[in-house]
Amino acid sequence: MSEDIRTRQGRRKQKESEKKKKDSSPKKLVLKKIGLSLAVLFGVLLIGGSITIFSMIKDAPPLDxxxxxxxxxxxxxxxxxxxxxxxxxxxxxxxxxxxxxxxxxxxxxxxxxxxxxxxxxxxxxxxxxxxxxxxxxxxxxxxxxxxxxxxxxxxxxxxxxxxxxxxxxxxxxxxxxxxxxxxxxxxxxxxxxxxxxxxxxxxxxxxxxxxxxxxxxxxxxxxxxxxxxxxxxxxxxxxxxxxxxxxxxxxxxxxxxxxxxxxxxxxxxxxxxxxxxxxxxxxxxxxxxxxxxxxxxxxxxxxxxxxxxxxxxxxxxxxTTIDQDAQRFVDNLLQSEDQINFPDEFFQAGLTVVDTKTGEIKAIGGGRQKEVVKRGYNWATDPKRQPGSTIKPILDYGPAIEHLKWSTYHQIKDEPHQYTNGVPIRNFNNQYAGNVSMRHALLRSLNIPAVKAFQAVGKETAAEFGKGLGIPLDTIEEPYSLGGFTTGISTLELAGAYSAFGNEGVYNKPHTVRKVVFPDGRTIDLTPKSHMAMSDYTAFMITDMLKSAVAPGGTGVRARVDSLPMAGKTGTSNFSEQEKQRFNITSGAKDIWFAGYTTNYSIAVWTGYNTPEEGYIKYDGHSEHIAKDLFKKVMTEISKGNETPDFKQPNSVVKVGLERGTGLLPSAHTPRDQIIYEYFVKGTEPSKVSERFAKPVAPRDFMGAYQEDSAQIILSWVYPSEDRANHKFELEVSINGGSFSLISSTNDLQHIIKNPNEDSTYRFRLSAVSKDNNKLRSDPIEISITTPKKEIEEVVEETPPPIEIPDPVEDLEVEDEVQEDDEKPEEENNSEQTEEIVEQQSEDTNGT
Structure with missing residues (x-):
């Protein structure tokens, strides 16, 4: 029985085993196909890779x-x-x-x-x-x-x-x-x-x-x-x-x-x-x-x-972009003392020459190599020094024009002022100028108006404007508005920024390389892409103000090349009180700059010392001018033989004649010496006409009368109350057709003449006159008043006793004398009356 069971179990196991074999055969077949495919693919890749590698190796250059x-x-x-x-x-x-x-x-x-x-x-x-x-x-x-x-x-x-x-x-x-x-x-x-x-x-x-x-x-x-x-x-x-x-x-x-x-x-x-x-x-x-x-x-x-x-x-x-003639001149200028009297061998200088239109660097003055170099800096490109007031067009006034559309005449009050943290700001001369135009503030390099412009714009807006001109500004605070940078800038960066003002607002990054070509012919174009850093109106208006800065009265006039239309700005940064005390520095500035440009070239120059060490720094009074002198010599040299067009006024800017002091349009009576011309962004120019020099309106209701009981002439007139404070009244008189003479200059609206001449015609002429300008007077108005003749009462006199008749000759002489005496009192009478009127006028005038 057990044998049968084992046999039946054996049969079942055998059948299950055969079934599993049948079920697994297709899977094995698939795996085999996949494996074969991968093997073929690997072989193909291996062969293809080998061919590719062989091809690469075949193209390799020989070992020369x-x-x-x-x-x-x-x-x-x-x-x-x-x-x-x-x-x-x-x-x-x-x-x-x-x-x-x-x-x-x-x-x-x-x-x-x-x-x-x-x-x-x-x-x-x-x-x-x-x-x-x-x-x-x-x-x-x-x-x-x-x-x-x-x-x-x-x-x-x-x-x-x-x-x-x-x-x-x-x-x-x-x-x-x-x-x-x-x-x-x-x-x-x-x-x-x-x-x-x-x-x-x-x-x-x-x-x-x-x-x-x-x-x-x-x-x-x-x-x-x-x-x-x-x-x-x-x-x-x-x-x-x-x-x-x-x-x-x-x-x-x-x-x-x-x-x-x-x-x-x-x-x-x-x-x-x-x-x-x-x-x-x-x-x-x-x-x-x-x-x-x-x-x-x-x-x-x-x-x-x-x-x-x-x-x-x-x-x-x-x-490259190098102008070998310009570079050679710059090198010789810095290395010798034939043209520039440097104070000592430690005094350094660096400068960069840039093409205003393209940003291509034409020359770089890396320093005075005769100095005992400690670090081997390229003084034009490597050090970052505080730019001083050369930064004002970049961080203060440029943004104010660009974003607030300030005109070149925009009024800023130069007065005691402070940063938002309460630290006071001072001008270089520790004085205040009151209300000044933006142009005046820039050409005189006033600090307080510059900070006010920066604060009006806001530091974020100012920073964006500066970055657009290639100025490195990771952080920015209010002292930056005066050039108080944490690290500073180079002459290369400053020359590039100023070039945009001379290029209608288009900024091209300064560069020395145009392209690089490899031995196999491949080319890399390194020309930077230009971008619009500001509106053309900002560039032009800054440029026009900086033209004033190098004109007589401006801080940069020493750098001016008379034959060239050019613009520029000075800049200095001072030693701190701690540095002055520690290193016994009695005078001079830490960094002395000049940056300027024409339509062809832009140049920035820095001068100063490497480090404030006692006995290392020597200023002779001339050192503060070396940056301007270097600029002038380089600009003069590189501009020889080149046509230098003036800066073109764009359609976005209008030139407007303004009345000095009011900032309004001049009236027809504004004196020519009181009219100045400034620039406005189109659409922001003034439309109101100033009344400061306008012809005053004439007084009205001018009337007068002779009062017989008091023996006086009383005159009165009317004038608009809102205009009385700015005007006075001049009264003239003519008696019996004589010439007019001034009898009163008064602020009152009436005038009294006591004891006028009898039987006389008085002609009065009244004018309103500006208190600010005696030449500004209204049309005169006139009235006439005639005084009556006094009636003489007849007196019956007794018949005089007979008198003795004198000698005829003597009678004739006496008669002549009497005639003269009879005429003389009448003349004296008229004279006395005129004197009385003038005296009366004097009394009235003194009274007012």
Whole structure:
């Protein structure tokens, strides 16, 4: 029985097993098909990838032994596309053999660039794996894995594009290079070709440029500093960015310590040394037009996708904006004292010349190189100094015109005032001018009206306006309105901002590079896009006011070039009281500026000292004018032979004649010397006519009468009450047809003449006269009054007794005498009456 059961169970199991096999057969078939498809696809990809890689490798350039000797240096072209330097003609490159390169220097570069250099075959697979992970998360090119060998290949043979093709070719050529040359030879190529900024190629030149040392004199801190520079030469240039250079140096020191190239004690000692203390600049000038070329290299370095080694060794052709004649003049002007009397060797200056219409930089004055340079700043582009009053058109009056549509005559009261936090504001002369126009406030550089304009606009609006002109404004507070910046600006930035005022409000970022062309023909256009930074009315009205600032009476008149239509502004920032006391500074300003422009060129000049140290600063009274003198000489030189059109008034601006003092339209009677002309945004000009010089209305209801009982003439008249305070009344009289004479100048509405002549005709003439201007008088009105003749009472006289008749001759003589006596009293009578009227007039006048 059990056997049957086992048999039946066995049969069931067998059937179930067979059923499962039947059910699983289609799944296996599908899996097999998928696997086969993947295998085929992988094979196709492998074959296709191999073909693609082979094609990439096939197109790779050959290893040219000549290129391994020296890098391909950039060719620099001027504004006329003419070559003016390749950097090789003056770089004086000196090579070092591997035997002359100290192990300490080798280890510094290997530690930071390629720690497995001595072990790999040209590629570092571990670094490639890390780079792949980074590129998957950050996109292709997010992180590189180039070995020193690959860098040599890339710098000498390939373009800088972050493309797979270039990377495959780079890896292929690196392997070939490793097969053909030893590690020492490759390292020698690398250390002799890399660029270290300051015009130095290779470690020999770099050691001399930064430390004035030979290779065997270099210490740990020195080799670490050099090894950190090539990643970003200009940025890690210790003369320009000592803080960043020191951070980078310490990274290299830490890597050398980690990999056992130096001891912990050596690392600690090297890190404690300040970068400034290890530097000793070489006396040799690296290349001509150094200040300009520094800016060129800075701009090219900023191009996305280009490495520093591509720039300095990749055979680029760089098209610049330099005007060699202008640059040569600027360099000579700063380096010699033939034209400018600098106070001492420490006094510095920097300037930038920009094309007003395009933003192209034509020349850069980087400083007076005879100074004992501590950091090697390019004084035109690197330092950020407080701009003083040169900022007023940018943050104060420009925004006020743009957003509030102020006219150039807009009245601002110069009076005691303070910032919103209560801190008082003072003018440079500690005085107040009362109501002044915006034009006057700007040309006299008054501080209080400038702050009031800034406050009226608001700091956010002012900041946006400034940013549109290329002024760096991460934060802004009220003192910025007077140039009290936390960090400051450069002459390059200020020249660019002012150029927009001269270019009808269009801003072009100042630049030295137009385009870059690679050896394979690829071109990168670096011309910045222009944008409308302000309305054309703002640009023109600011320009017109700044023309006044360089005219007689303006603070910048010394910089004026008489033959040119130009505009400009002075600026100074002062030493703090603490600085004056600490460094015994008795006079002078900390920063002295002048910025100005024509329709062709815009120039900003800064002058001053590097640091306020006792005995280091010397002002001779002339120093405050050097910025203006530099501007005038440069503008005069570069404008020779060029037509310089005047600034064009746009249709959005109207020129209006105004009555001085009232700001209203002049009347027909306003004197010519009381009419000034100012600019308004169209639609905001005044329409009301001033009545200040208008012809006064004549008095009315002028009447008079003789009062016989009191023997006097009483005159009266009427005048509008609202006008009486501004007018007086002049009364003239003519007696019996005689000439008119003034008998009264009064504020009253009546006049009394006592004891007038009898039987006389009095003609009175009355006029209203302006109290402000005696020439302004109404039409006269007249009345006549005749006084009656007095009646003489007849008197009967007794007959006189007879008298003795005299001798006839004697009678005749007596008769003549009597005749004369009879006529004389009548004349005296008239004279006495006129005198009486005048006396009466005098009494009336004194009474009023």
């Amino acid at each position: 032994p000549e290129k391994l000797t020296l890098a391909q240096n950039p060719a620099i072209l001027d504004q006329n596309d003419e070559l003016f330097t390749t950097l090789t003609a003056v770089e004086n490159r000196r090579l070092a053999t591997i035997d002359e390169i100290p192990p300490l220097l080798e280890n510094a570069f290997i530690s930071v660039e390629d720690i497995r250099f001595r072990e790999h075959f040209g590629l570092d697979l571990r670094r490639i794996g890390g780079a792949v992970r980074a590129n998957v998360t950050g996109g292709f090119g997010a992180e590189g894995a180039s070995t020193i060998t690959q860098q040599v290949v890339k710098n000498l043979y390939l373009s800088s594009e972050k493309r797979i093709t270039r990377k495959i070719q780079e890896q292929y050529l690196a392997i070939k290079l490793e097969q053909k040359y030893s590690k020492d030879q490759i390292l020698e190529m690398y250390l002799n070709a890399i660029y270290f900024s300051e015009g130095a190629y290779g470690v020999v030149e770099a050691a001399e440029r930064y430390f004035s040392k030979t290779l065997d004199e270099l210490e740990v801190q020195d080799v670490a500093l050099l090894a950190g520079i090539p990643q970003r030469p200009n940025f890690f240039n210790p003369f320009k960015n000592p803080e960043e250079a020191e951070k980078r140096r310490n990274v290299v020191i830490s890597l050398m310590e980690r990999y056992g190239k130096i001891s912990s004690e050596e690392a600690t000692k090297a890190r404690e040394i300040r970068v400034e203390d290890q530097l000793k600049r070489s006396e040799k000038e690296p290349y001509p037009y150094r200040a300009f070329l520094d800016q060129v290299l800075k701009e090219v370095e900023a191009i996305d996708g280009i490495t520093s080694t591509d720039i300095y060794t990749g055979g680029l052709t760089i098209y």
